[in-house]
Amino acid sequence: MTTPHHDVIAARLSDYALGYLTPDERREVEQHAGQCDACSQELSELLLVMDGLARSAEPVVPPAALKQRVLARLGRETQEGVATVQPLPGRTVVADVRRSGWSGAWLAAAAALLLVAGGSLYLALERQDRITSELARVAGEITELQQRLGDNAAQADMVLSILTAQDMRRIDLASAGGTQASAARAYWSPTRGLLVAADNLPVPPPGRVYQVWLIGSGGGPVSAGMLGSLGAGRGLLIAPPPGGISTGPVTVAVTDEPPGGLPAPTGGKHLIGSL
Amino acid sequence: MKGKPPLQVATDKGVRADADARIVARLAAGDMDAATELYDRCAGQVLGLARRIVRNEGDAEEIVQDVFSQAWRTARAFDTSRGSVIGWLLIMTRTRSIDRLRARQSRPDTTAESYTDTLRAPGPSPSDQVLSDEQATRVREALVALPAPQRQALELAYFEGLTQSEIAERLTEPLGTVKTRVRTALMALRQGLRA
Numbered sequence A: 001m002t003t004p005h006h007d008v009i010a011a012r013l014s015d016y017a018l019g020y021l022t023p024d025e026r027r028e029v030e031q032h033a034g035q036c037d038a039c040s041q042e043l044s045e046l047l048l049v050m051d052g053l054a055r056s057a058e059p060v061v062p063p064a065a066l067k068q069r070v071l072a073r074l075g076r077e078t079q080e081g082v083a084t085v086q087p088l089p090g091r092t093v094v095a096d097v098r099r100s101g102w103s104g105a106w107l108a109a110a111a112a113l114l115l116v117a118g119g120s121l122y123l124a125l126e127r128q129d130r131i132t133s134e135l136a137r138v139a140g141e142i143t144e145l146q147q148r149l150g151d152n153a154a155q156a157d158m159v160l161s162i163l164t165a166q167d168m169r170r171i172d173l174a175s176a177g178g179t180q181a182s183a184a185r186a187y188w189s190p191t192r193g194l195l196v197a198a199d200n201l202p203v204p205p206p207g208r209v210y211q212v213w214l215i216g217s218g219g220g221p222v223s224a225g226m227l228g229s230l231g232a233g234r235g236l237l238i239a240p241p242p243g244g245i246s247t248g249p250v251t252v253a254v255t256d257e258p259p260g261g262l263p264a265p266t267g268g269k270h271l272i273g274s275l
Numbered sequence B: 001m002k003g004k005p006p007l008q009v010a011t012d013k014g015v016r017a018d019a020d021a022r023i024v025a026r027l028a029a030g031d032m033d034a035a036t037e038l039y040d041r042c043a044g045q046v047l048g049l050a051r052r053i054v055r056n057e058g059d060a061e062e063i064v065q066d067v068f069s070q071a072w073r074t075a076r077a078f079d080t081s082r083g084s085v086i087g088w089l090l091i092m093t094r095t096r097s098i099d100r101l102r103a104r105q106s107r108p109d110t111t112a113e114s115y116t117d118t119l120r121a122p123g124p125s126p127s128d129q130v131l132s133d134e135q136a137t138r139v140r141e142a143l144v145a146l147p148a149p150q151r152q153a154l155e156l157a158y159f160e161g162l163t164q165s166e167i168a169e170r171l172t173e174p175l176g177t178v179k180t181r182v183r184t185a186l187m188a189l190r191q192g193l194r195a
Helices: A004-018 A023-033 A037-056 A064-076 A090-100 A106-134 A139-163 B012-028 B032-054 B057-077 B085-104 B133-145 B148-159 B164-171 B175-194
Strands: A169-175 A183-189 A193-199 A209-216 A221-226 A228-231 A234-239 A250-257 A269-274
Touching: A004 A023, A004 A037, A004 B175, A023 A037, A037 B032, A037 B085, A037 B133, A037 B148, A037 B175, A064 B032, A064 B057, A139 A183, A139 A193, A139 A234, A169 A250, A183 A250, A183 A269, A193 A209, A193 A250, A209 A234, A221 A234, B012 B032, B012 B057, B012 B085, B032 B057, B032 B085, B057 B085, B133 B148, B133 B175, B148 B164, B148 B175, B164 B175
Parallel strands: none
Antiparallel strands: A169 A183, A169 A269, A183 A193, A193 A234, A209 A221, A209 A250, A228 A234, A250 A269
């Protein structure tokens, strides 16, 4: 059964294939074809016909000099990279930690985190220059890429800042309840922020995620943020200092909460550690 | 429209799709050898189509450079599951060639934006969107076999990028006549795909 709208679109399929339509009209066609088998089929065929028309032109042996010009030009050009935004390299660090064991190796692992974060920060910055000039025409893509690069650079910056802070203290976190022995460390600087890295975390209860809390002397728990999952039981949090935590003894705790977190903990405690 | 035979999926399509995916991945990684291979494989067709459209050797060669340059720069974003590499190169070739032709003929751009390089049909399985050599031959044969008025109308639309109104003007024919000719021509070529 066809509708009037279908008939309108069906009449436009050749125009679509020949490239006559405006972007809005193209979107309309694509949207309808996504739901209509007959139109989708016809459109497929029309695009193949276009392919066939393109290939019906007699191929020509290109002059040898042209090849050199083409390759020389490619050599001068930079490529647009979607994958130039580096994910934060938690995987590398935690693998190192696993291999070297816990005693005395954490600082080495943190240094590795610094190097890799610094390395990808460098790459991100270098690529940022190239990408910016190359993509100047594509405003939407640039904004998105710049935002992601900025996020990564800001995170690496904060890690460096926390680990080098004069008031930074290390807090070992232990599993609270449950049988799985997770491995986790927190680095807390009241002026710079909190870094939490965890490995061998159990899968949180269904529909729940891990949230990190700071408890100072004389106050209730304050949320430091959600523990980002790096897959395979690893978690990472890099956060600025939440307000309301004084200097002095603190406790760091990780609980499971609904997605997005809550203002106060309600779920089971998974990790805990105090100075 | 019931009872249409499905398009035959030639077995060589799967093989070509894999080869395409590999070469695009290598291009995206900055592999200059892959660029050389792609040039050797496709430049003849790219130049042939560019020449056919712009009818000028210097312009056609510049278009070849522009097309390979664009392929090199944007390889990372090309989704091989949606079409063949040669198809992609030739779409870019047509776009640039028609733009250049328009500029030379001082013809205004009658669409709001110039042709997209990524026309694609949503839905059907990827291998249906790759034209086999056999199908390409049949399309070309069907084109040659078209009655002259239909072939002329289709060629003006495809190789010169004329809209149907522009074709009607060029041939001093009614718009309705031109539309029918283009539609009939396309139907005949679609039949050629399925023979």
